[in-house]
C-alpha cells in the first residue's frame with residue numbers, strides 16, 4: 341500500500357473516532373443540562389460549579405488513563421469538557437488579578453477552563469470585593485511565590501472577608517522571551533516585572549548582556565509594551581505571547597529548575613470532602629511562652645498533617661501575630677474536626693478560611 345493509501349485509511353479511522361467523540365460529548369452535555377434541571381427543581385440556590393465533583397472526575401479519569409496521553413493532557417481535555425458543560429448550565433463569571441495575559445489568568449483558566457467569563461481586575465482587593473458583592477461568582481488570586489509579588493496582601497485580605505477558599509491552583513511558571521522581532525540580535529530593550537528579571541538573570545547576562553532591562557507593573561504589561569515598540573522584547577508567559585501576537589524567540593529561559601506559583605480560588609460555597617483536601621485556617625493566641633506550641637499541639641495529637649504555616653503581624657491590635665495554617669484534610673473529616681475543637685479552646689482567634697480539593701494537575 342502506498343503512503344497516500346495508508347494515510348487515507350488512518351484518517352478515515354480518525355474521522356470515525358471523531359464522530360463518536362462528538363456524539364459522546366453531546367450526550368454528556370445533555371446530561372449536564374439534566375443535572376442543572378434536577379438542581380433547579382430541588383430549589384438549589386447559587387451557581388452550578390462543584391469543585392469537589394470536578395476534582396473527583398479528574399482524579400478518577402487520571403487513575404483510569406490507559407495512555408498514550410499523559411495525565412496532564414487528560415486532565416486538561418476533561419477540564420475543558422466540564423467547563424463547556426458548565427457554561428451551558430450557566431456561564432460562570434470569574435474575577436482575577438489582571439491584566440489579561442498574566443499568570444493569574446492562566447491559573448483561572450486551569451481551574452475553570454475556557455468556558456468561564458473572565459473579569460481581569462487591577463488589584464487583589466478588587467477581586468475580593470467583586471466576589472463579595474456578587475458581581476463575580478468566583479475570584480482567583482496569587483498567594484505563594486508569586487511573580488507579581490503580592491502574596492501577603494492576599495493573606496491579610498482574608499482577615500476581613502467572609503469569603504471561603506474553595507480551591508487552589510498550582511502553576512509551573514515558565515518565562516519566555518517575546519518580541520515582534522524575528523531575531524534576538526535585534527533586541528535593544530527588555531520589559532518585564534521585577535521578579536521574572538530575577539528569575540532569568542543568568543540567561544539575560546549570557547544571551548542579552550547589552551540590552552537595557554526595564555521594570556514594569558506586570559508581565560502582561562511588558563508584553564503589551566513590547567508589542568507596540570520596535571527593537572524590544574518582554575519576559576512573560578506564553579499566554580501573553582498569544583494575547584499580544586508576539587513571537588516566542590526563546591522559551592523556558594528561567595534560571596532555576598521548577599518554579600511553581602500557588603493561587604487561591606475564592607467564593608461563597610464550601611466544597612464537600614473528596615478524600616484529598618486541604619483546610620486553611622487563621623489562628624492566634626495571646627503572646628505567652630509556648631503559645632504557638634499549644635495552638636498546634638492538637639494537630640499532632642489527632643494525626644493531622646500541616647502543609648504550611650505563615651506568620652503575619654496582626655493589624656487589629658488585640659494579637660501581635662496571626663498564623664495562617666494549611667492542614668491536610670477537610671473540616672468534615674473526624675481528625676480535623678476534633679483538632680479544630682481543641683484548637684478553639686486554646687485560641688483567641690480561629691477562623692476557618694475553607695476546605696477545598698488539593699490542587700489537581
Ligand SMILES: O=C(O)C(=O)C[C@]1(C(=O)O)C=C[C@@H](O)C=C1
Pocket residue numbers: 372375376388389390391393394397421422423425426
Ligand atoms: O455533577 C454536577 O454537579 C454537574 O453539574 C456536572 C459537571 C460536569 O460536567 O461533570 C459540571 C459542572 C460542575 O462543576 C461539576 C460537574
